[in-house]
Amino acid sequence: MNNRYDVVIAGAGPAGGQCARDLAARGYDVVVLETESEDEFPRQSNKSTAGTFPSMMASFGIPDDVVMQYTDSVVLESPTNHYVNEQPGAVLEFADFKRFLVEDSRADGAEYRFDARVTAPIMENGEIVGVTYNGDEEVYGEIIIDATGPAAPLAKKLGVVDLKRKNHAIGIEYEFEGIDIDRPGFADLTDAMMLRLDHNIAPGGYSWIFHTGGDTAKVGLCYIQNSSHDQYARDDFSIDDYLSYWVETDPRFRNATRLEGKQHRGSAHIQLPETMHTDRFMAIGDTVPTIDPLWGEGIKKCMQSGRAAAATVDSCLKHGNLEPTAENLEVYDTLWHRDVAPNQRKRLLMTQLLYLAPNERYDQFMADLRRLDNDTLANANRGNIPAIARLFEPSDIPMLAKFAKERLSLDSFL
Numbered sequence: 036m037n038n039r040y041d042v043v044i045a046g047a048g049p050a051g052g053q054c055a056r057d058l059a060a061r062g063y064d065v066v067v068l069e070t071e072s073e074d075e076f077p078r079q080s081n082k083s084t085a086g087t088f089p090s091m092m093a094s095f096g097i098p099d100d101v102v103m104q105y106t107d108s109v110v111l112e113s114p115t116n117h118y119v120n121e122q123p124g125a126v127l128e129f130a131d132f133k134r135f136l137v138e139d140s141r142a143d144g145a146e147y148r149f150d151a152r153v154t155a156p157i158m159e160n161g162e163i164v165g166v167t168y169n170g171d172e173e174v175y176g177e178i179i180i181d182a183t184g185p186a187a188p189l190a191k192k193l194g195v196v197d198l199k200r201k202n203h204a205i206g207i208e209y210e211f212e213g214i215d216i217d218r219p220g221f222a223d224l225t226d227a228m229m230l231r232l233d234h235n236i237a238p239g240g241y242s243w244i245f246h247t248g249g250d251t252a253k254v255g256l257c258y259i260q261n262s263s264h265d266q267y268a269r270d271d272f273s274i275d276d277y278l279s280y281w282v283e284t285d286p287r288f289r290n291a292t293r294l295e296g297k298q299h300r301g302s303a304h305i306q307l308p309e310t311m312h313t314d315r316f317m318a319i320g321d322t323v324p325t326i327d328p329l330w331g332e333g334i335k336k337c338m339q340s341g342r343a344a345a346a347t348v349d350s351c352l353k354h355g356n357l358e359p360t361a362e363n364l365e366v367y368d369t370l371w372h373r374d375v376a377p378n379q380r381k382r383l384l385m386t387q388l389l390y391l392a393p394n395e396r397y398d399q400f401m402a403d404l405r406r407l408d409n410d411t412l413a414n415a416n417r418g419n420i421p422a423i424a425r426l427f428e429p430s431d432i433p434m435l436a437k438f439a440k441e442r443l444s445l446d447s448f449l
């Protein structure tokens with residue numbers, strides 16, 4: 036077996052798979068090491084609701100056959116109110132999508148080793164030159180990339196990332212049939228991705244129903260175990276308990292039954308990255324982490340970071356044949372901050388503020404969204420401060436004071 040490559044990637048998720056696609060298409064020798072077995076791939080890592088948008092599908096050439104359902108709108112819901120935004124999207128079958136990335140990069144020459152659990156960097160003269168996997172197996176590369184999501188075995192050992200426990204967001208989801216998708220008294224969720232702000236169901240987070248056709252949908256929730264979660268959480272309730280509670284109490288699920296084997300769970304860290312590379316090494320995707328903190332859009336962001344890393348490899352190994360020193364890989368961090376997640380710091384602050392608000396404020400928030408024009412909302416979503424300010428009212432002052440106090444005392448996400 037070849038044991039020396041231009042690039043070794045740990046992890047065949049959206050970030051690693053896309054990075055391998057771009058590198059193989061540019062003619063590099065690339066190998067991807069994936070901990071799961073090929074027969075079952077992806078099983079444990081089949082974690083995502085996989086709601087996405089046309090910009091992702093078009094820019095990465097994703098075929099229609101990995102789409103479960105095209106959607107026409109994004110609905111935001113609060114305990115007693117909702118807001119509908121007409122916006123085309125797609126709910127992917129995440130497992131098919133991951134397998135597509137593998138097959139497509141293989142067609143261009145990328146190699147995959149399944150059943151290959153990466154454990155540690157191989158170091159020479161203080162630089163990473165390869166990785167060990169499955170205990171004592173080794174593979175070497177000019178550049179090594181950690182794309183293992185929150186596991187981050189290489190990035191952690193190299194001291195490149197410091198994923199903090201307090202910033203750990205967890206999520207769970209089941210797929211159901213028999214859902215009343217257009218129930219009177221609620222928004223029509225036909226062909227919609229719905230996100231619900233309601234601390235009774237997802238304390239310090241949000242829950243969702245993504246329509247997957249007919250009377251079926253993906254139903255889940257996620258939260259960060261932060262101060263907001265502590266304030267609203269029930270004693271002894273696990274994340275599974277919250278989902279069961281929602282399904283038992285919301286009339287839309289009265290006749291719903293869970294689809295066997297269709298359960299997904301996973302996690303990501305919601306925090307601002309510091310550096311993402313060192314000599315001969317880059318961390319991509321949720322190893323960084325790259326997921327958008329506000330609504331958890333991770334697939335596109337993580338693929339973009341994979342693409343930025345591939346461009347960085349190219350700039351070193353092809354154009355100038357530059358040594359992939361930390362200095363020469365710095366362009367990756369620049370691309371990440373400029374193109375992948377340009378407003379991450381502001382979006383982290385918006386996230387913290389959003390999940391601090393009480394349920395009554397969420398009801399009012401839906402009315403505010405209807406009141407404001409689309410340009411203001413788009414600017415607010417991009418982190419534009421004057422646009423965000425238009426979402427606040429005098430009665431928000433106590434909440435803003437609490438936010439300021441928490442920022443001063445905890446520096447929570449950063």
Ligand SMILES: Cc1cc2nc3c(=O)[nH]c(=O)nc-3n(C[C@H](O)[C@H](O)[C@H](O)COP(=O)(O)OP(=O)(O)OC[C@H]3O[C@@H](n4cnc5c(N)ncnc54)[C@H](O)[C@@H]3O)c2cc1C
Nearest residue numbers: 046048049050070083085086153184206301320321333334
């Ligand atoms: C419940 C839930 C719902 C979500 N919904 C959405 C959504 O609707 N839309 C959206 O855009 N995003 C969503 N996300 C986020 C999105 O799924 C992630 O941001 C994205 O999958 C991260 O991609 P990644 O490639 O960085 O890491 P991952 O997807 O975590 O992939 C990492 C890969 O590395 C492998 N691996 C792990 N450890 C090792 C090791 N030691 N050695 C070798 N391989 C290893 C894993 O098996 C896996 O294949 C959701 C996430 C969760 C948890």
